[in-house]
Amino acid sequence: MENxxxxxxxxxxxxxxxxxxxxxxxxxxxxxxxxxxxxxxYDKCEVRLKHVPExxxxxxxxxxxxxxxxxxxxxxxxxxxxxxxxxxLLRQATYGTFCTVCGAPYQMPIHNAKYVRDADIFGxxxxxxxxxxxxxxxxxxxxxGAQKSEKKFKREYSKIKARLAPAVCxxxxxxxxxxxxxSDKRRKNKYLSHLNGDQALKGLREIxxxxxxxxxxxxxxxxxxxxxxxxxxxxxxxxxxxDSVYSSVLMRVVSEYTASGVAPKFYFERTGADGWAKNLFxxxxxxxxxxxIANGLPVMSPVFVPPSHSFYLEIADVVSFLxxxxxxxxxxxxEGRMVESDIDxxxxxxLRYVWTDGDGxxxxxxxxGFPSKRMFKGTSWEDYI
Ligand SMILES: [Zn+2]
Numbered sequence: 001m002e003n004x005x006x007x008x009x010x011x012x013x014x015x016x017x018x019x020x021x022x023x024x025x026x027x028x029x030x031x032x033x034x035x036x037x038x039x040x041x042y043d044k045c046e047v048r049l050k051h052v053p054e055x056x057x058x059x060x061x062x063x064x065x066x067x068x069x070x071x072x073x074x075x076x077x078x079x080x081x082x083x084x085x086x087x088x089l090l091r092q093a094t095y096g097t098f099c100t101v102c103g104a105p106y107q108m109p110i111h112n113a114k115y116v117r118d119a120d121i122f123g124x125x126x127x128x129x130x131x132x133x134x135x136x137x138x139x140x141x142x143x144x145g146a147q148k149s150e151k152k153f154k155r156e157y158s159k160i161k162a163r164l165a166p167a168v169c170x171x172x173x174x175x176x177x178x179x180x181x182x183s184d185k186r187r188k189n190k191y192l193s194h195l196n197g198d199q200a201l202k203g204l205r206e207i208x209x210x211x212x213x214x215x216x217x218x219x220x221x222x223x224x225x226x227x228x229x230x231x232x233x234x235x236x237x238x239x240x241x242x243d244s245v246y247s248s249v250l251m252r253v254v255s256e257y258t259a260s261g262v263a264p265k266f267y268f269e270r271t272g273a274d275g276w277a278k279n280l281f282x283x284x285x286x287x288x289x290x291x292x293i294a295n296g297l298p299v300m301s302p303v304f305v306p307p308s309h310s311f312y313l314e315i316a317d318v319v320s321f322l323x324x325x326x327x328x329x330x331x332x333x334x335e336g337r338m339v340e341s342d343i344d345x346x347x348x349x350x351l352r353y354v355w356t357d358g359d360g361x362x363x364x365x366x367x368x369g370f371p372s373k374r375m376f377k378g379t380s381w382e383d384y385i
Contacts, residue, residue: 023085030084033081036285049284051248051360052074061106079290080092094110110292110296115261116260119265122267122312123316130335131332134229136233137226137327139222141221153219157207158170163206164203174314176307178321208318212348225353226375227355228327244356248356254299262297265299266300267304268305270306271304277302325341325343326343330385334381344369355375373385
């Protein structure tokens, strides 16, 4: 494994570099690296990340002149490079920066994890408004268990779908929870119109239990990010919360996957309003924070796919829906309505909840059931969980 100097000729000679290395241009890793080395791509990216996890702020570096300094983790900076070459990855050992006290050049070490494999991760979101508050919810799921276990998970999921809609092959329709639970929408769907509300709920509970079974075995990896904002978020306020909640789970997933040698590849359902998520992702790469959390591994830019692309998009939809619904029920009780949560998130098994607190900090709870006690401690919802 060779090291690239971090002062790699970024803009003008990248083509020479690529030609010299005889890089495979069809490799997704090389496509990502080459894209981000282009000046036009770099210039048009805006860094919208505003938060650094607490643990990063504590890290200090030491320059040759004896100064202790920390760096601006979120300032825009060219990305560190990872190329796929014959025999493995070609990546940087250090990243060139400067001491913030005396300005002396400083080579920041990059932790390069052993590259084990790639893993697909699927994301979906849900939003609710209740008790004067906006609930934002993002879910990322990926199967990390053995192939045999994954086949079993898929088979059992298909069986539940077949029971819900016996007239169609389970792979030929996409389950969206809102469509399953809304009597209006069910009526309009020829495969689901025979179901009553209780039957639909029963099917959804079975899916939740199935997710719970595999997440508790640590075969299905589920991250769920939640942020609650006072008021009906619109415009800039909404965009900023969306950025924050999406980043909170994205950074966590990148950091945890790459730390164990896994290169994440993200897939989201195509909505027509995907631009902001792509831009946020691109901007995030152009920070030292990214270099720090990616552990020297490649990370694929999100691909926006139709809902039929993978059944994991349905699984992510189920998780986002159930957590958002649970929180909606808490908020409804706070508003004075007698609403019971009909499917508790504890059915989903042990999930990684990434929740943003009132101070904007990102917290992690790896728990069975939503960490309501921690998230709502001292808030107006505390008495209604
Ligand atoms: Zn210095």
